[in-house]
Amino acid sequence: MKKIAKSNFGQLWRLIDQNYELFAPIEKEGKVDFGLWQDGEQVNLELTKTKVSPKGFIFPQSETYLKFKTQGKKLSMEVVSGKTDEYVLFGVRPCDAVSFTLLDNVFLKEPVDKFYQERRNKGIIVSLACNNPEETCFCSSFGIETHVPQKGADIAAWDMGETILWQPQTEKGQMLTDKLADILEIATEQDQAGLKKLQESIQDKVKELPLASVDPKKMAGDLKELFDAESWEELSKRCLGCGSCTYVCPTCHCYDIQDFDGGKCGERFRCWDSCMFSDFTLMAHGNPRTTQKERFRQRFMHKLVYYPNNNEGAFACVGCGRCIERCPVNMDIVKVINRIGGKR
Numbered sequence: 001m002k003k004i005a006k007s008n009f010g011q012l013w014r015l016i017d018q019n020y021e022l023f024a025p026i027e028k029e030g031k032v033d034f035g036l037w038q039d040g041e042q043v044n045l046e047l048t049k050t051k052v053s054p055k056g057f058i059f060p061q062s063e064t065y066l067k068f069k070t071q072g073k074k075l076s077m078e079v080v081s082g083k084t085d086e087y088v089l090f091g092v093r094p095c096d097a098v099s100f101t102l103l104d105n106v107f108l109k110e111p112v113d114k115f116y117q118e119r120r121n122k123g124i125i126v127s128l129a130c131n132n133p134e135e136t137c138f139c140s141s142f143g144i145e146t147h148v149p150q151k152g153a154d155i156a157a158w159d160m161g162e163t164i165l166w167q168p169q170t171e172k173g174q175m176l177t178d179k180l181a182d183i184l185e186i187a188t189e190q191d192q193a194g195l196k197k198l199q200e201s202i203q204d205k206v207k208e209l210p211l212a213s214v215d216p217k218k219m220a221g222d223l224k225e226l227f228d229a230e231s232w233e234e235l236s237k238r239c240l241g242c243g244s245c246t247y248v249c250p251t252c253h254c255y256d257i258q259d260f261d262g263g264k265c266g267e268r269f270r271c272w273d274s275c276m277f278s279d280f281t282l283m284a285h286g287n288p289r290t291t292q293k294e295r296f297r298q299r300f301m302h303k304l305v306y307y308p309n310n311n312e313g314a315f316a317c318v319g320c321g322r323c324i325e326r327c328p329v330n331m332d333i334v335k336v337i338n339r340i341g342g343k344r
């Protein structure tokens with residue numbers, strides 16, 4: 001295990017920046033969001049979670065596939081490749097790191113999504129344990145343990161106050177660690193003892209969280225019975241179909257493909273979509289889900305029933321709690337689990 005003093009962070013960012021694009025939680029005008037680090041930027045590792053998850057770095061909100069133009073009757077097309085620069089995504093919370101592996105199950109299975117694959121391969125993920133989980137967090141309900149290394153991260157890190165402890169988890173993580181050898185020190189036995197204490201304190205805090213007892217396994221059972229549960233009607237009644245919950249969610253991955261026609265030139269691009277929108281999967285013959293109840297049910301059945309059925313029981317939720325914080329009408333996955341998984 002390695003460590004680095006926070007007083008050397010400026011040097012750390014510059015060294016990473018020499019070899020990679022560096023993305024981290026950047027503080028600007030009182031707001032913290034993942035962004036490209038440039039000299040002078042303030043990296044904020046205190047905030048537990050950013051408003052939007054960092055999934056946009058491997059699955060961008062909008063991404064051009066190809067460009068086309070016409071000259072007379074001649075049409076020419078240029079296929080745009082995905083991301084080409086190698087990058088480091090620093091300070092990803094363990095729940096968000098796990099969410100990348102859930103997206104992998106979708107995009108890296110045959111047929112492989114080459115755009116996603118390229119971004120995934122070129123990124124090195126440095127995760128940071130949550131010293132202070134928030135009251136909307138319930139990652140432990142999905143088996144995520146923020147105090148120890150989780151899958152999805154190439155390096156696991158812990159904030160020890162004056163220093164960061166640093167543990168490579170993968171070959172890519174080891175490669176970055178080797179490149180930073182000049183500024184990383186070997187952690188002492190005292191550091192390791194401090195880490196043990198920190199991990200115990202995190203575990204205690206997680207157990208005390210208000211949503212710690214949320215149990216998604218309550219959604220097990222007869223598929224038809226879950227689908228036909230009467231409570232969908234009541235739960236979906238106040239949903240506005242605004243899609244905020246899907247846009248902030250690290251595991252939502254629906255997208256649309258559109259052509260932008262600029263006359264003699266244009267682009268084909270994909271962009272995030274939401275199963276909560278009334279025009280989602282709208283086809284020439286109409287929409288297969290005509291009511292908000294059907295759309296609402298689809299979102300939660302997918303995360304809690306269909307995805308697990310197709311992915312060895314893994315739920316498509318990591319308990320980050322962003323949807324709880326962002327929904328304008330206070331509707332969220334916890335309420336669905338408790339209601340549908342409870343009395344139905």
Ligand code: SF4
Nearest residue numbers: 249317318320321323
């Ligand atoms: S459904 Fe909500 S709690 Fe679950 S991963 Fe998405 S935003 Fe986070």
Ligand code: SF4
Nearest residue numbers: 239240242243245327
């Ligand atoms: S954020 Fe709330 S109101 Fe908006 S689509 Fe999601 S559940 Fe519905």
